[in-house]
Amino acid sequence: MPKYLTIDVGGTNIKYAVMTEEAEILEKGEYPTPRTNLDDFLASLKELYEKYRGQVEAVAMSAPGRIDATTSYFYTSGALGYISGINLGDKVKSFIDVPFSVENDAKAAALAELWKGSMRxxxxxxxxxxxxxxxxxxxxxxxxxxxxxxxxxxxxxxxxxxxxxxxxxxxxxxxxxxxxxxxxxxxxxxxxxxxxxxxxxxxxxxxxxxxxxxxxxxxxxxxxxxxxxxxxxxxxxxxxxxxxxxxxxxxxxxxxxxxxxxxxxxxxxxxxxxxxxxxQFGNDANMIGALYHYLYELNA
Incomplete structure (x- = not known):
C-alpha cells in the first residue's frame, strides 16, 4: 500500500501525517514552526523526513503564501517571510529523495473539500x-x-x-x-x-x-x-x-x-x-488537499 508524508506548515505549528492514497491517516503529529530563519526551517523538514525515509512515495506540503504550485516557488510566504522568493522544491532536493510538492494552505483546504468533503x-x-x-x-x-x-x-x-x-x-x-x-x-x-x-x-x-x-x-x-x-x-x-x-x-x-x-x-x-x-475536515484539510494536489493535479 503506497504511503505519503503530508505536511501542513502553519505560523505556530507544523502538522504532519502519513496517509494512504485515499487520505486515510495512519499516523500524525506536530511540532513548533521555526520562526528564526530558512536554515532552521529546512533542518526541521530534514529531521521529519528522516523518520519516514524509505517508507513514503512522496512528500506533499501545504503552506501560507502566494505559491506557484507547479514549480514550488514562493512569491510570498505569509508570516514565514524567510521562504519568500525561494523555490522550496530546489531547497529540499538535497535531503528529500522522493517527489515533493507544495500548495497554498487555503487552496489545499479547498481541494480537500472538493475531493471528499463539503464542496464535493x-x-x-x-x-x-x-x-x-x-x-x-x-x-x-x-x-x-x-x-x-x-x-x-x-x-x-x-x-x-x-x-x-x-x-x-x-x-x-x-x-x-x-x-x-x-x-x-x-x-x-x-x-x-x-x-x-x-x-x-x-x-x-x-x-x-x-x-x-x-x-x-x-x-x-x-x-x-x-x-x-x-x-x-x-x-x-x-x-x-x-x-x-x-x-x-x-x-x-x-x-x-x-x-x-x-x-x-x-x-x-x-x-x-x-x-x-x-x-468537513477541520485541521486535517490542508494535508488532505496537499495530497490531492500531488496525486491528481501534478500526476493526473
Missing amino acids: GVSTGSVIVIGTGIGGAVIVDGKLHRGATFAAGEYSCLPMHLDRPYDGTNWAKQNGVYGLLGIYAEKIGEDKAALDGRILFSRANAGEKEAIEAIEEFCRGLVIGIWSLQVVLDCEKIAIGGGISKQPLLMEILNRELDEDIARIKDRVPFSRPEVVLC
Whole structure:
C-alpha cells in the first residue's frame, strides 16, 4: 500500500501525517514552526523526513503564501517571510529523495473539500478559512481557480472601504480571529491580549450578553464580505473553515445574519444567498488537499 508524508506548515505549528492514497491517516503529529530563519526551517523538514525515509512515495506540503504550485516557488510566504522568493522544491532536493510538492494552505483546504468533503460536486463556490487572517479559495467549473498570478482567494486583503485609497484596512483585520477578540475586548473593557477564542465562546455559550453581541457584530462583517464575493463569483455554496468555525454558535449566528440581510436587500441586488456550510475536515484539510494536489493535479 503506497504511503505519503503530508505536511501542513502553519505560523505556530507544523502538522504532519502519513496517509494512504485515499487520505486515510495512519499516523500524525506536530511540532513548533521555526520562526528564526530558512536554515532552521529546512533542518526541521530534514529531521521529519528522516523518520519516514524509505517508507513514503512522496512528500506533499501545504503552506501560507502566494505559491506557484507547479514549480514550488514562493512569491510570498505569509508570516514565514524567510521562504519568500525561494523555490522550496530546489531547497529540499538535497535531503528529500522522493517527489515533493507544495500548495497554498487555503487552496489545499479547498481541494480537500472538493475531493471528499463539503464542496464535493459544487460547480461554483468558495472556501473561507478564518484564522489570524482570512484564507480563501475560488472554485469555478468544479475546479480550483488559482488566478493569473496564483493570488485568487487571498481574501485577507479585501478592502473594507471603497471611499479612500487602500490603507491596510482589510477583511483580515476586521474578520480575522483578532478582529473578533477586539470587538469583545472593547465591549467588556478587558485587554485583548488576555483573551482567546475559547474564552469568548465559552462565555457566549453560557449566555453572556456581551460575548453573543460580539459574535453577532463579527458575523455582520462576514456577511458584508460574503456579499462582496457573491457579486463577483455568484457562489452556490461557501464552506467556512478555521478553528472558530467549529463553534456551532458561530455558524448559527452567521446563517441567521445572512438570512436577515438577504431578506432586507433581495429586491435591490442581483445576487442570491449561497448555502453556507462548515468545512468537513477541520485541521486535517490542508494535508488532505496537499495530497490531492500531488496525486491528481501534478500526476493526473
